[in-house]
Amino acid sequence: MITRREFLQASMALAAITGTDAFGSWSRLAAQQTLTQDDLLRFDDFGNVTLIHVTDIHAQLKPIWFREPEINIGEAKGVVPHLTGTDFLSKFGIAKGSADAYALTYDDYVALARSYGRMGGMDRVATVVKSIRAARPDSLLLDGGDTWHGSMTSFLTKGQDMVNVMNALGVEAMTSHWEWTYGTDRVKEIVETLPFPFLGANIFDAEWDEPAFEPYKIFERGGVKIAVIGQAFPYMPIANPKWMFPEYSFGIREERMQEVVDEVRAAGVDLVVCLSHNGFDVDRKMASRVKGIDVVLTGHTHDAVPEPVLIGETILIASGSNGKFVSRIDLDVRDGRMMGYRHKLIPIFSDVIKPDADMAALIDKEREPFKAQLEEKIGTTDSLLYRRGNFNGTWDDLICDAIRSERDAQIAMSPGVRWGTTLLPGDAITREDIHNVTSMTYGACYRTEMSGETIKTILEDVADNIFNPDPYYQQGGDMVRVGGLAYAIDVSKPIGERISSIALADSGEAIEAGKTYTVAGWASVNEGTEGPQIWDVIETHVRKIGTVQLKPNTSVTVTGI
């Protein structure tokens, strides 16, 4: 005998597999009936301390689509977080077509998105945080950074909209990455107003090589002394423009982390938490080498992992991105030791979790002055537009098309950042959507000439920043996206030997080392880069074409996985 609930689930799964668009709103209803807020929040309280972790929100105040990666190669094959699609599902026992499959993997994304709806929204996150706090008044809410950047409103307010929202949410400590792209002065201006510490044990004065920011804060919750140590993104001055924050030096500084852990242990804390923006693989390595950290709350690489990863006696928690998830970690801390843990990666299904009214009002207030600008429709897409993955996503293909067409270049280059939300086939493309994949303080779209040799060097260099077998040499982004260019990459090779068969994609003509090509791109880390803002370039292009219809991109051949 099949129950109604099972029937709904079964039919949803079927629709997901076959990708029936006609399933439409009826399935949305089904999703809402089978999923409830109570189910999503259900948690058997455990131990005496609760940590709440959010990270890499990238200024997404409203619910969004965000497709998880199809290709996500890493140091170790077949190991979290380098599992995608069905490998991911089988590792965690998640049913194909289920709500969790939709939240955590890419497979059949469009059909599942239509069934389960958008995710995130800071008003929904607020509901979840309030609910956890009601159950556990002694909880601690920690923000892993990449919070103030990533949307049109955060760009226009220089991060102020996010600061206001996170203050209202009641964040108790944060660390940083893209925050720094507003420049030192703006960061300092905001930090002075924050009701919580802006932590970074690895942020040093560049001239004197001395600690420049608060490294940690000790909290007392439920009689337990908790040290929260901040670790900012280590490769700030390399991956982002160092001229915007020339006063500071970053780096992994493993020995410094050990010193700080030893210092807080000596001060008698019961629990050591590292609030990190290192990225998953860097944190996994650091946790295996630095002794005395109980919990690493990892960020930067946007991985959402449904279970803690145990490294020695340290647990590593990865809470996804864009407000899609909130992690709740209950800990049993006694006699200065973490004796046990219980964890849930709570997916924020925006149609299931009720928005918090106060936060919803605040978000509306932040958006109000820009509403007309944000919501203006620029075009429509027939194609699924997404970015995340090691190589070109469809958004990148559209951006590269826009660059080549508007800037009259043979080759386009677009940065392999991991942020950027998704649009479904049939969606309108608003100005806000374009900003969601391009917003930044150094978005000038340059046009220049490069030799074939330089092009090869760039591809090799960026590839090594992702595929170097030692995580400490990885920066945590994805491969630079290209338009008009084809190449083959063997990710298993060392630097200088990964890239081959570089050619102009349209003609198939091989790129010659000594020959010069016109190249246009954006997000240059060099000071004084000139050109129109990338979002304007894309807007002009989309207005011209009206409806986006992308052909599958087969210009990159990947081997050695």
Place this chain on the structure above:
Amino acid sequence: MELSRRDALLFGLGGLAAIVLPGAALAAKVDELTAAFAGSAAPSDGGITLTAPEIAENGNTVPIEVDAPGAVAIMLLAAGNPEPAVATFKFGAAAGSQRAATRIRLAKTQDVIALAKMADGSVRKAQATVKVTIGGCGG
């Protein structure tokens, strides 16, 4: 290596004496420099800590620190520079610690090598790869 009068004075102060080797004078390969520094001793691991960034924020000025308790001299080499010899630090008997920190220029991704000569004539070695990258695509 011979000590100049100035070096000898610094040496005599018992503190840290840094002798920056001029480029042309020692245009030798890493092996030659190592042999010249170590003499007959075979360099072994341990007893020396080299602290260097994994990825240089600025290849023109990379902070490097070497700590070798009990060393009488520490030599620093940049294996991939046109001139690998960077500096040799000598420590007098009254030196409070045998530690040196400086900033060096690295032409490209390469290994930085530190050798420490101990009081008993043994030689310790540590090395670290420092990546010099164009970067610019962080997520």
